[in-house]
Amino acid sequence: MSSSPATRRMSASQRIIVDITDWNRFLFAGKPISGVHRITLGLLRAWKKLGLPFEIIRHDPETNRHKIISHRFIEEDFSEPIHIGGGRIEYSYNKYVQRRTRYFTELAKAKLRRFVKKKEVVHEDFIEGNYEPQADDLLYFCGAGWDAPETMHAAHKWKAQHPGFRFVVLVHDFIPLINKVYRNRLGTRQFRRWFRDAARSADEFICISDNTQADFMLHWRRCGGQGVPRCRVVTNPHEFLSVSDTRNQPMSNGELSAETFLANRNRRYLLTVGTLSSHKNLERLLSAWNTLNFFRDPEADLVIVGDNDPRDVRSLSPIRRNVFLFQKPPDDILKLLYMNAFCSIFPSLYEGWGLPVGESLWFGKVCLCSKSSSIPEVGQDMCPYFDPYSTEEILLALTNALFEKDYIPSYEKRIDRGRMKSWATYGSEIHTALLKMT
Structure with missing residues (x-):
């Protein structure tokens, strides 16, 4: 625009x-x-x-x-x-x-x-x-x-x-x-x-x-x-805003920093940006992710970025081998996490806008979106949507994205920066x- x-x-x-x-x-x-x-x-x-x-x-x-x-x-x-x-x-x-x-x-x-x-x-x-x-x-x-x-x-x-x-x-x-x-x-x-x-x-x-x-x-x-x-x-x-430079202290995931994760990753990952506050709905996302892992290997990792207590995330995700939490990565690292993601997912129950949806699209990455509140105004027809109150629909969105070969590419073709706001x-x-x- x-x-x-x-x-x-x-x-x-x-x-x-x-x-x-x-x-x-x-x-x-x-x-x-x-x-x-x-x-x-x-x-x-x-x-x-x-x-x-x-x-x-x-x-x-x-x-x-x-x-x-x-x-x-x-x-x-x-x-x-x-x-x-x-x-x-x-x-x-x-x-x-x-x-x-x-x-x-x-x-x-x-x-x-x-x-x-x-x-x-x-x-x-x-x-x-x-x-x-x-x-x-x-x-x-x-x-x-x-x-x-x-x-x-x-x-x-x-x-x-x-x-x-x-x-x-x-x-x-x-x-x-x-x-x-x-x-x-x-x-x-x-x-x-x-x-x-x-x-x-x-x-x-x-x-x-x-x-x-x-x-x-x-x-x-x-x-x-x-x-x-x-x-x-x-x-x-929609444009991603960088408010900070790289900080010296590592963003910990146990012994793993976001920088180390990006440098050594050997398979694709889905990115979600949000906290465990009630309306962000990470509990249902983790429940759907756990169910998916129970039935088959997703052949992907779930990366969570947000100011969350690692103990709370671990309590909701008993399958920990493919769930990574980075609490406050600097913006240049968050930018790389967006750019290298297979896709992102945003399961929020309610938003006034939905910054992570716009930021994901700005970097050309499809966002699996909640269809609640204002979120469709951000994603328009460039994103697939699901009912955020339904764990089954979140699971279906994950399954389609990870195992349907043409699913994500079909939405990537719709992403157009000319329809986004700087x-x-x-x-x-x-x-x-x-x-x-x-």
Whole structure:
């Protein structure tokens, strides 16, 4: 898909502000960024490459101010923990998660600590100063809003102070509100509180798929939305995004690293990218794989990439000789795992988009896909589909892929990069959509 130019130019006073406050929870905890944050990072890198103007801000818990972040920040290697400021900062409590009494207690303690210090702490690494909202600013939040109550509250205040100020929110999915696939009551409460705030504060919404937009309209009234919401769809890119360089430490599978596996493999393998969280459905995939191994040798390995506890995977897969787990391979190794796979498989029960499906197709590899939610929007007619709730259908998909000679080649012929979206195209589409909202 070719990049489309922005239909309007920004005036000198207009600014697009992207908030990354939700990154605090990961960066301050010493964790690498998640899939949602990869979308934000890919967008910002695309805008920078395209030469489009934007500013980055995030809430600083130490000073209780939103800070402007240097564009240098998005060029960092995000496979390792990065602290935006000069030192390790305590992350404030999330009012969407904590009980109100505890939240206000911790908030009072934080204010007392700031008062005792009697001066603002300045962190010099990537911070360029305080963010001062202006009347023509457009604040775009495209990350995990449920991890950024400070920004949701600030946006509501800035809109009241500046009548021309606009707030746009990207909605990824409604998985926490779907009881059939999500089993974390605390996560459901956190998401619902965030969406109620978003419904009250945001001027417009962007959804990442038609399926997410349908869910948005369904839950809008249930979560306190008033009137008819302004909501449009801009689908995610297919292109693989590398956020990190090769790390020195090996990605362990016992004594085996992903690099060693690739160098010494002597037969084909299927790749699946995901975790053991309930909606990713790896349990059914492993059950189908175990059944296949019981009846015949698949003459292939199953490679699982994701932040999973090896003990949990072993408990679900008694046949371990052809199941390999690599927890957090660097992106250049993950790219090689995609490129050298026989095919991939994605059994998820529910997705807002389905990044691994698009990434697999981007490298010319067929993905055996769940037919649930938005996933067919990603794979289109380039992928075979199955019912993710049926272990039998997953087993049939595996059997067809591994033992039907012409099955995978017939789908490989359908893969066409011209029908896929690059990060440059995605960046241009989002920028154009935001300009139409100003």
